[in-house]
Every structure is written in structure tokens, then in C-alpha cells.
Amino acid sequence: MDPKSLVGTFNKKGQKIVEPEYLLFEAPRTQHFMTGSEVVKEAIRRASIDVSIAYPITPQSEAAALVGELYVEGYVGEYFRGENEFAVMSECAGASFGGARVFTTTSGPGTLRAYENFPMWAGSRLPIVINVMVRGVNSPLSIQPDTLEIGMILETGMLIWHAETAQEFLDFLLASFIVAEEPDVHLPVAVCIDGFFVSHTKDMVMMPPADIALTPYDPYRSPVPCMDMEVPPIRMMRDPFVMKSNYISYATHASWQQEVRAACERSRKHTIRLIGGLIEEENADAEILIVSSGTAVAQGREAVRLLAEEGVDVGIVKIKTIRPFPHQEVRQALRNAKHIFVPEFNVAGWMAREIKACIPDNDRVYAGPHVAGGMTMPPEVIVEEIKKVLSGRKEAVHG
Amino acid sequence: MGKEKIKINDEFYDIMPPEYQELVEEATYGKESRGWKDVGEAKELIEEHSLCAGCPESIAFRYVLACLPKPEDTVMVGSTGCTSLVFPHVAVHNIHSLFGNQNAIASGLKRTLALRFPEKVKDVVVLAGDGATVDIGLDMTLQSWFRQEKFTTICFDNELYANTGGQESGLMQKGFVGKMAPAGKKFDKVPLPEIARNSGCHYVAVMTVSKPNRVEKAIRNAILVAREIGPTYIQLYTPCILEIGKQMMEGLQEMRDSEGPGKRFEFKEYVSDEAKVFLDEMDAERKRKKKALRAARAK
Amino acid sequence: MRKRLNLRMSGLGGQGVVTSAHVLATAASYDGRHAISNPFFGAEKRMAPAESYVRIAGERIYDRGELVYPDVIMVFHPQVITQGKCYTMPFYSGIKPGGLLIINSDSPLPLLDSDLEFLDSQNVPIFYIAATTLAVEIAGTELASNMGMLGALMGATKLVSMDSMESAIKDRFGKKYVASGGTATLDEAIKKKFAKKEQLLKKNMETIRRVYDIGAEWAETIKSPMLV
Numbered sequence: 001m002d003p004k005s006l007v008g009t010f011n012k013k014g015q016k017i018v019e020p021e022y023l024l025f026e027a028p029r030t031q032h033f034m035t036g037s038e039v040v041k042e043a044i045r046r047a048s049i050d051v052s053i054a055y056p057i058t059p060q061s062e063a064a065a066l067v068g069e070l071y072v073e074g075y076v077g078e079y080f081r082g083e084n085e086f087a088v089m090s091e092c093a094g095a096s097f098g099g100a101r102v103f104t105t106t107s108g109p110g111t112l113r114a115y116e117n118f119p120m121w122a123g124s125r126l127p128i129v130i131n132v133m134v135r136g137v138n139s140p141l142s143i144q145p146d147t148l149e150i151g152m153i154l155e156t157g158m159l160i161w162h163a164e165t166a167q168e169f170l171d172f173l174l175a176s177f178i179v180a181e182e183p184d185v186h187l188p189v190a191v192c193i194d195g196f197f198v199s200h201t202k203d204m205v206m207m208p209p210a211d212i213a214l215t216p217y218d219p220y221r222s223p224v225p226c227m228d229m230e231v232p233p234i235r236m237m238r239d240p241f242v243m244k245s246n247y248i249s250y251a252t253h254a255s256w257q258q259e260v261r262a263a264c265e266r267s268r269k270h271t272i273r274l275i276g277g278l279i280e281e282e283n284a285d286a287e288i289l290i291v292s293s294g295t296a297v298a299q300g301r302e303a304v305r306l307l308a309e310e311g312v313d314v315g316i317v318k319i320k321t322i323r324p325f326p327h328q329e330v331r332q333a334l335r336n337a338k339h340i341f342v343p344e345f346n347v348a349g350w351m352a353r354e355i356k357a358c359i360p361d362n363d364r365v366y367a368g369p370h371v372a373g374g375m376t377m378p379p380e381v382i383v384e385e386i387k388k389v390l391s392g393r394k395e396a397v398h399g
Numbered sequence: 400m401g402k403e404k405i406k407i408n409d410e411f412y413d414i415m416p417p418e419y420q421e422l423v424e425e426a427t428y429g430k431e432s433r434g435w436k437d438v439g440e441a442k443e444l445i446e447e448h449s450l451c452a453g454c455p456e457s458i459a460f461r462y463v464l465a466c467l468p469k470p471e472d473t474v475m476v477g478s479t480g481c482t483s484l485v486f487p488h489v490a491v492h493n494i495h496s497l498f499g500n501q502n503a504i505a506s507g508l509k510r511t512l513a514l515r516f517p518e519k520v521k522d523v524v525v526l527a528g529d530g531a532t533v534d535i536g537l538d539m540t541l542q543s544w545f546r547q548e549k550f551t552t553i554c555f556d557n558e559l560y561a562n563t564g565g566q567e568s569g570l571m572q573k574g575f576v577g578k579m580a581p582a583g584k585k586f587d588k589v590p591l592p593e594i595a596r597n598s599g600c601h602y603v604a605v606m607t608v609s610k611p612n613r614v615e616k617a618i619r620n621a622i623l624v625a626r627e628i629g630p631t632y633i634q635l636y637t638p639c640i641l642e643i644g645k646q647m648m649e650g651l652q653e654m655r656d657s658e659g660p661g662k663r664f665e666f667k668e669y670v671s672d673e674a675k676v677f678l679d680e681m682d683a684e685r686k687r688k689k690k691a692l693r694a695a696r697a698k
Numbered sequence: 699m700r701k702r703l704n705l706r707m708s709g710l711g712g713q714g715v716v717t718s719a720h721v722l723a724t725a726a727s728y729d730g731r732h733a734i735s736n737p738f739f740g741a742e743k744r745m746a747p748a749e750s751y752v753r754i755a756g757e758r759i760y761d762r763g764e765l766v767y768p769d770v771i772m773v774f775h776p777q778v779i780t781q782g783k784c785y786t787m788p789f790y791s792g793i794k795p796g797g798l799l800i801i802n803s804d805s806p807l808p809l810l811d812s813d814l815e816f817l818d819s820q821n822v823p824i825f826y827i828a829a830t831t832l833a834v835e836i837a838g839t840e841l842a843s844n845m846g847m848l849g850a851l852m853g854a855t856k857l858v859s860m861d862s863m864e865s866a867i868k869d870r871f872g873k874k875y876v877a878s879g880g881t882a883t884l885d886e887a888i889k890k891k892f893a894k895k896e897q898l899l900k901k902n903m904e905t906i907r908r909v910y911d912i913g914a915e916w917a918e919t920i921k922s923p924m925l926v
Contacts, residue, residue, distance in 0.1 A: 033727045051511055077514045082503070083542040090500035090539070094476070094507025097494050099515055102507075120496050145763075165760075197762045201736035202723050227492040228512060229400045229472050229521070234490065298760035376763035 050100035089117035099219030108135035122157025127180035144374015151350030278326035286315035302379035453647030478531035499536030607654035709774025714844030719750035728862035853913020
């Protein structure tokens with residue numbers, strides 16, 4: 001079954017199946033004022049989800065519970081609470097192996113408890129969409145927003161997108177399923193948002209109607225067999241590679257990892273089509289740029305406004321996809337900048353490292369300001385930091 | 400999957416390798432009477448294995464595959480360990496993902512197959528070692544039972560971590576000296592069959608694999624009960640001859656020595672009331688059919 | 699009109715500061731303005747400090763999270779001040795010059811002279827409103843204290859229109875609403891209090907309207923009221 005052939009038909013909830021491009025770009029939208037958690041519900045309502053598995057952890061609990069309401073309403077085929085995040089992500093894997101479109105959510109410590117599953121998802125080419133509502137990682141205990149965990153999942157092989165606002169969150173969620181399931185990609189996508197800053201904040205969202213839905217997942221377009229015994233099984237190999245400490249075993253593992261990363265890179269064309277580019281620039285010709293992702297960008301925009309009032313011209317470059325990292329786009333956008341500030345909601349400064357690693361003359365990059373553990377980053381703090389550095393009162397941090 | 404999907408296209412028949420033709424022609428798919436006696440003749444599900452020569456797990460694996468009631472619609476879930484060395488040779492869809500998460504994978508899988516194929520039978524069977532089932536995966540083993548997930552869990556109990564070289568596991572006997580139990584294991588073998596019964600399993604059986612008739616019956620019962628009612632559990636003693644210092648030919652005797660009255664692997668079976676009714680009906684139905692067949696032949 | 703109006707609501711868990719913020723922001727958006735509201739990001743606990751924030755502007759707002767520099771601070775419970783049940787010390791920290799303090803208390807609280815001097819120097823008046831007493835009087839339940847506080851704010855500043863507030867109240871209480879466990883429990887409590895949903899809406903609006911008038915009267919006594 002080609003999912004495109006279902007376009008124009010109606011699902012069991014009476015929603016009309018539409019092309020993703022129609023849902024994302026053409027369908028008339030109405031204005032709603034809602035939290036990020038409610039955005040999850042509305043995105044999933046329109047996403048033709050087969051299976052979702054939930055586990056409580058702040059701040060994603062509300063969103064995960066709302067998906068449960070969709071299950072009761074009949075929009076989601078199967079839903080239950082798993083026993084812990086490691087198990088939940090394995091349950092999601094089982095569902096995806098079996099040919100379902102799968103959605104789940106997690107946060108902070110949950111992400112880390114589930115961690116072993118993520119490279120397995122990617123290596124097994126499971127196009128699961130996981131919404132990561134980032135939060136601090138113990139110890140000490142914190143339930144507050146902190147983006148450290150994104151830095152920890154960078155090399156899992158998953159696609160990693162970071163939404164700034166509730167609106168972008170909605171559009172990213174809807175697009176993520178389609179990009180994840182492209183046969184030349186077929187990888188999991190982590191759609192990240194900053195916990196509380198987006199999940200619990202009421203914001204304006206332009207929403208397509210609820211009576212249309214994405215084309216469903218077709219497991220038989222997968223580049224690896226769907227494990228449903230509907231295609232003839234093969235014996236995978238005469239000798240399992242794990243038994244052999246020889247070149248073919250190394251080569252198999254290495255080449256598959258390369259293929260997973262290549263598939264991640266191949267997602268660019270689909271992503272650009274559906275979310276309009278891997279980065280977003282505003283006044284990027286300015287000599288001073290603020291470059292980051294998520295809420296750090298939102299706070300950066302306010303800092304730009306405050307600085308403009310003082311006559312200081314500052315531009316913004318937002319990085320939407322962290323994996324694949326938009327090296328070329330970032331290099332191009334930052335080519336004329338003299339000062340590059342990378343504000344981050346974590347103590348490690350992983351985003352600054354990513355940027356430094358891909359541009360020439362990277363002593364232009366100032367890694368900061370940083371807040372962590374859930375602190376707010378008032379725009380005034382960014383302004384102050386920029387002024388300090390520009391006036392030579394503070395040395396740029398290198399390395 | 401209909402078994403017609405495994406047939407060779409007529410136009411390509413003559414260019415297929417003879418062994419492949421033979422596999423398809425001799426396949427036991429769809430044969431109601433398939434069972435352990437097909438081992439050695441029908442080899443469509445497993446031919447070779449990469450376990451130690453003489454490993455009782457290899458014959459247990461063959462019995463399990465030969466006794467699946469509907470292999471053409473069965474998906475198996477494995478875990479890391481010796482069993483994961485065999486699965487790549489097995490010609491039913493099987494999933495290896497991580498160590499210990501097999502019952503979680505099976506939960507998501509079984510529900511998905513039920514959702515996608517509401518009109519079809521799709522059996523899910525977990526097959527994992529004792530480390531995976533009882534130690535690292537115990538949480539997920541039990542939780543799948545609590546949730547009444549409709550699949551069968553089979554544990555190949557060799558009483559230690561064999562693939563990593565003989566470390567202590569929860570199913571190791573008390574007092575056994577193994578790696579990581581240098582002074583002997585300090586606590587009793589985890590009573591998983593009893594736990595299974597108390598955790599909601601509708602059919603539980605413990606045995607060695609020395610008596611194939613018994614294994615066959617248990618496997619079929621477990622899978623059919625899981626299909627219709629709820630979770631089932633089978634624990635099979637498959638001793639690691641290497642780690643207990645036995646020779647290649649001594650596996651069978653080791654099993655026989657361990658299944659006598661009062662021994663660790665004395666045959667035990669638990670059937671819930673609901674499952675009992677179901678199995679009795681199935682038995683009666685089989686007898687009726689047999690009788691009718693006999694009557695028809697007599698005419 | 700200020701380009702950006704930042705409000706901080708400080709109260710105790712269960713008083714409805716989060717609900718107030720969401721309702722106020724919804725009302726502002728009905729007025730055609732940009733608004734964002736969010737709670738303080740902590741575990742919810744009954745009678746423990748609770749805070750929420752509203753930002754309102756004529757342009758797109760990106761700023762979010764804990765509000766450090768508010769124009770208006772609304773104190774929902776005297777204990778926020780008297781027992782320091784507040785995330786920021788002193789409770790007015792960060793208040794902008796020309797700002798406004800609204801405190802739910804039957805009578806003025808014993809603030810330190812240094813506090814009063816500072817607020818005076820920043821041209822920040824204090825509006826004491828007996829929101830809980832009025833809520834009990836008008837709606838018959840202290841659970842409507844937050845409605846009283848909203849009425850006081852609206853009367854004193856004309857921040858949002860009454861029509862928009864009514865629509866926002868209907869959105870929040872008139873239909874199925876997504877709430878966390880603690881909030882859901884309180885929603886149930888207040889629903890039980892009123893035989894019908896319409897009655898709940900009516901009493902809420904009545905509280906807002908009555909306190910609005912008190913707020914408007916108070917604003918007239920102030921040299922330079924913050925009308926927005």
C-alpha cells in the first residue's frame with residue numbers, strides 16, 4: 001500500500017488523509033493559545049499515530065497523558081504506561097519493528113535511563129519520533145529546563161531537531177514523521193523542546209484543522225524488513241558476525257554505522273522541504289551575531305531588541321537541526337561576523353563546541369552566556385555579557 | 400503470512416538452488432501435526448547453529464522451532480547471550496535489540512501486530528537466557544506478565560551467564576562456585592516459576608529438554624494459551640556443559656539427572672482455571688476430530 | 699502604553715496563580731495583543747510558594763521563563779511577604795520604576811520602612827485589596843480569590859477588556875480543560891461548590907466585576923495610575 005494512494009480517503013475518525021505538504025503549508029490555520037503540552041496533543045491528533053507508550057516524568061507527563069486521551073478518543077491505535085523509560089523505549093522499538101508509526105515523550109533523567117535504546121533504534125532503522133522535553137540531569141535533583149541532555153544524545157544516530165516556540169514545535173512534530181519514514185532516511189527523530197519554557201508556557205499557535213491527518217506509515221517502504229511475518233523470512237547469515245573477530249565483522253559494523261550517519265545526512269533535503277531550512281537567519285549581516293537553538297534563541301531575540309534600542313546592531317542565527325548539523329549553512333551565515341555569541345541553557349557549552357568545530361577563525365566565538373539547572377536567561381543578561389565582551393572587560397573563552 | 404508467500408515462483412523454480420527447492424517443498428508450514436519429530440527432516444526454520452558442539456540449547460532450540468503451532472505467523476524476540484548466536488540462522492522473523500529488554504520489545508510488538516492484523520493470528524514468542532530473563536530483564540519480564548501481555552516467555556535456563564564465560568546468575572544454584580561467585584553463590588535459585596504464577600501467567604511449565612514429547616506439549620500449550628488468554632512462561636534446563644565441566648555427549652545425562660523427584664528440574668506445570676477450560680476444550684476437539692477421521696477411514 | 703508589560707504573580711500553591719496567569723494571557727490575546735504565560739517551574743505543592751508570569755505586548759514576545767524584571771507584581775497571599783513564601787527576596791525584587799504592587803490583604807501589611815522608602819523612590823504604589831474576603835462574600839468561596847485579584851488588576855490598570863476576560867474565563871472553566879493533578883482536584887472542588895457550570899462562570903465574573911470597580915476607584919486616588 002502506497003500511503004499516497006490513501007490521500008483523499010477518510011480514516012476511522014473521519015479525518016481526511018492529506019499530503020504532508022498540504023497539512024503543513026496549505027491547509028487553512030486558525031489561531032489558538034495553548035501550552036506546549038497541548039501542542040503535542042494537537043499534533044498527534046493529526047499525525048495518524050498507531051502506537052504511543054508513556055511514562056511519567058516532569059515536565060513531559062502532561063503531554064504523555066494527553067496522548068492517552070487521544071487513544072480513548074480513538075485517534076491513537078494503542079497506548080499504555082510502560083514501567084520505566086528503558087522499557088518504554090524498547091516497547092516503542094517492538095511496536096516499530098512490528099510496523100507501527102510510534103510516538104513517545106521523555107525528559108532529562110528519563111532520556112538517560114532510556115539511552116541504550118537510542119543507538120539501537122537508529123541501528124535498527126526504526127523511524128520512531130520521540131519528543132524530548134529537556135530538563136536537568138541529576139545530581140543534585142532538578143526538574144528544571146536544561147539542555148545538557150541534548151549534548152548527550154548527539155552521537156546516537158538519531159536526527160535531532162530543536163524547536164524554539166510552540167508553533168515551531170507543532171510544525172516540527174508533524175514534519176518529523178514524514179522525514180523519519182523516508183526510505184533513504186528511516187531513522188528516529190528526537191524533536192527537542194526546552195521543558196517548561198515551551199511545554200508549560202501558553203503561546204500563540206496557528207493550527208491546521210483537526211479533520212485532516214497525515215498519510216499513515218507504510219512499513220513496507222522501509223529499507224529493512226518489517227518484522228511482521230508478512231514478508232518471507234530469510235536466514236540472515238550463516239554465521240553471526242558477533243562470533244567472528246575478523247575483518248568482515250568489523251567491516252559490517254563500521255559500514256552500517258556509516259550508513260546510519262549517511263542516512264541522517266540524507267534527511268537534509270526532506271527536512272529543508274518540510275521545515276524550511278536547517279537554520280534560520282535574521283539580520284545575519286550584522287557584525288555581532290547570537291547563534292544558538294531553542295529558548296536561547298528566543299531570549300537572544302529579546303536581547304537583539306534591547307540592544308537595538310541602544311543602537312547596537314545584532315543579528316540572530318537559529319540552528320533548527322542539531323543532527324544533521326548544518327555545517328555549510330552555519331559557515332555561510334557566520335562568514336562575515338566579527339563576534340559570535342552562543343548563549344546556552346547548560347553548563348557544558350556543547351553548542352558552542354559544535355559551532356567552533358565548523359567555522360574558520362573560531363576565536364570569533366564567545367561561548368556564553370550560560371545558565372544551568374533551570375535558571376532563566378533574562379535578555380538583560382545576554383545584553384550585559386555582550387557589552388562586557390565588546391568593551392574588553394571580559395576575555396572570550398577559547399577552546 | 401500465507402504459506403503461499405514462501406512458495407517459489409514457477410518461472411524461477413528451475414534456477415533456484417536445489418537445497419532451497421527442498422526447503423520449500425518439505426516445509427512444515429501450515430501442517431497442524433508439526434512437532435519435534437520433524438527435527439532432522441524439515442529444516443526450513445533452522446539448519447545450522449553456532450553453539451558449542453553437544454550444547455543442549457541447540458536441541459532445545461530445534462524443539463521450540465519444530466513445535467511452533469504457526470511458524471508462518473510467528474515472530475520471535477531474543478536477547479543477548481548464547482541464544483543470540485542461534486537466531487541469525489532462524490527463518491522466522493526474529494528481533495535482537497538489547498540485553499534484557501526482550502519482554503518490553505515483545506509487548507510493543509504483540510500489541511502492534513494485534514492492531515495491524517485484527518483478523519489474523521500473530522504469535523509472539525520470547526526466547527532468552529536466564530541472565531536476560533531473571534537478572535537484567537526481570538523488571539520487564541514481570542511487568543509484561545502484570546500487564547497480561549499475550550505472548551509466551553521461554554527461558555533457556557543454564558544457571559549462569561554462559562556466553563560471557565560462566566558468571567553467577569539469579570538462576571544459579573545456591574553454593575555453586577562460578578565466576579563472580581568465587582566463594583559460592585550465597586542465595587537460592589530465584590523461584591521464577593512460582594513468581595510467574597503469582598504474577599499473572601496462565602500457563603507455567605518447568606522441565607529439562609530430555610523428553611521431547613513433554614517439551615512439545617508445553618510449547619504448544621504455552622503459545623496457544625498466550626494467543627487466547629494471557630502471558631505464559633516456560634523454563635527449560637539447558638545445561639552449559641562447558642561451564643559445569645561436562646563432555647559433549649553428557650548433556651542429555653545431566654538433564655536426566657536433574658529432573659528426578661525432588662530435583663531442581665522436576666517437571667512442574669501450572670495452569671490457570673481459565674487456561675484449563677481452554678486447553679480441555681482444545682483436547683476434546685482434537686479427540687473428536689481424530690474419532691471422526693477414524694470413523695471416515697473405517698467406512 | 700508600555701511596549702511590554704511584565705507581570706509576576708506570587709502566591710501559594712492552590713490559590714490559582716497559574717490559572718490567573720493563563721486566563722489573563724488568554725484575555726489579552728482575545729484583545730488582539732501578544733501574550734505569553736507560564737508558571738514557575740517547580741513541583742506543585744499545596745500552600746507552598748507558587749509563582750506565575752504573564753508577558754503582554756503589541757509585538758511578538760520571545761522572552762519566557764521566570765520573570766526577573768516585572769512591571770506589576772501581584773501578591774496573592776500575605777504569607778508571601780510575612781513568611782517569606784516567595785521565590786525572590788524581597789518580594790518586590792526587580793520591580794521596574796513606575797510599576798505597581800497589588801497585595802491580597804484585608805489591611806496593610808507591616809512592611810519595613812526601608813521597603814516603603816524604596817518602593818516610593820521607584821514610584822511604585824501599593825494597592826491592598828481584600829480579594830479573599832470579597833471572594834467569600836461574592837462567590838461564597840475563597841477559591842475565587844484569584845478572580846478577585848484579576849478584577850483588581852483590571853480595575854487598576856484597564857489591562858484587558860471585560861469581554862475578553864469573560865471569553866477567557868469561559869475557555870478555562872466552561873469546557874474540558876487540561877490540568878495537572880493538583881489543579882484538576884481544585885477544579886473538581888470548585889465545580890462541586892456550584893451546582894452548574896454556568897453558575898461557576900457567573901460567580902467568577904461577578905467577583906471580577908465587583909472587584910474591578912474597587913480597583914478603578916483606587917486608581918483614581920493615585921497621582922499617576924498605571925493605565926495600560
